[in-house]
Amino acid sequence: MKTTINEEDVLGVILKLTPYKESDVIAHVMSKEYGKIGIHARGVRKVTSKNARAMQPLMLSNMTCRIKKGLSSLVRAQPENYYRHIQENLTCEIVAQYICEYYFRYIEENKPNLDDYETLTMSLEALNNGYHPMLVYLLFNVYILKINGVEAHVDDCVKCGKPQVVSISIVEGGFVCEDHIGSLQRYSLDILKGFQFIHMYDIKHIDRIQLEEATLHELNHIIDLFIHDYTGIHLKTKTFLQGIV
């Protein structure tokens, strides 16, 4: 939205702040209209700064900026959502950081994409609204597989197309039937159904997904292996999740 000449309102999630000069920061922001951009915010590390409270990592802010292709500059900022509940729960916070780190490191700048933006804001909202953080983590990792074109085959046996499946093969990339199970372990119906569900429904439909704690745990283990084997994506935040997943 235009305000005055050269100034635009940017609604976006602050993924990360990098200290800059004596009291400035560069805010790495994922916005709906401009995609991922860098915003130079002057003086926000000073205690007197009016913009400081709206320029914290892991929050949604409305930033009036002078937009430039390289670094935009901040005029003023208003907080939109602090996602307070996320900060009250350590697992939620780590999952939120994992998601923000993905956007910071793997999403290209200046390429607006509504799906990317909505997946980010809906994931943060789901965490803030009390959905199981490991379910949000699971759905987000399936999203990573999808946008990288390596999501698992969940219609039928990936080898022969038989509808009765009994296991999930990381190597083959999806469900396998009795004839193609090889030396893999057999999975329960709950795991197999859950695996299909998380590919059918994304974060927008999180309310439709009901999974037992043990199923959630096992599915996270499987999807983590897919991420590891098919994407080469490695996020530092994952180290903190190791004890939890």
Ligand SMILES: [Zn+2]
């Ligand atoms: Zn088969």
